[in-house]
Each structure stands twice: as C-alpha cells, then as structure tokens.
Amino acid sequence: MKKILMTLAAVLCCATLMSLFSACTKEEVIGDTTYNFGFDSYSSASNTFLADITLIDNTFKNAFKQELGVTPGNGYFIYNGGDDKVKAACEKAAAVLKEKAIPGSFVYVVTKTNAKGTSTVYTWKQ
DSSP states (O other): HHHHHHHHHHHHHHHHHHHHTTTTTSSHHHHOEEEEEEEEEEEETTTTHHHHHHHHHHHHHHHHHHHHHHOOOSSEEEEEOOHHHHHHHHHHHHHHHHSSHHHHHHHEEEEEEEEEEEEEEEEEEO
C-alpha cells in the first residue's frame, strides 16, 4: 500500500512540474480555437460596393484556405496552429488587397475565441 501511495505521489509531482514548464511557452494553444472574421465597419458610395466587400471577404477566405489548410465557414474557422500563422495568412491577404484599387473605407477584423476568452488577432484597415 505504501509503495502504491509513493508511486502515486511521484506521478502527481511529475504531472505538476510538466504543467508548470509547459505554461512557459511563447504561444500557448488551448483546445479548439475558433477564429471569427468579418467587417467591423465599411463605407463606400461606389456602385461596386457589394462586389468590393465580396472581393475583400473572399481574399481573406482564400488566404486562410491556402495558408492554413482550413475551409472557412460563414465568418469563422477552427484552427489550432497558433496566432502567428493566422496573422501571416492575414498579411498575405492584405498584400493582395493592397494591389487592388478598392474605393471606400473598410475595417476587417479577425478575432479568436478559446478557453482563455476572446481577443483580436488581426485588423486590416483601408
């Protein structure tokens, strides 16, 4: 009985130490992370307004699919590869959009929600 209790104590000690050291990583991924994306605001008097917002949205969706290997749903996707890769995909989309002459003012935001809460990952403004 004493041997079982000592073994159990050693296992618990090891598990506690492992959780402490793993909490010190640069970017911690906790369970499923849902990323939401879409317009925070937009303004345009252009007659191509609907085509413009569709172009912006599809450019971000394509970047998520190509760079992250996810198929975005209607304004969200689930990805556990970390914020740095999501930001990189957003920056690629922004680079593509920078080459386009899109009239108007747009703010496109990507947020994440996981066990720690919700936070903004990327904001694109034009």
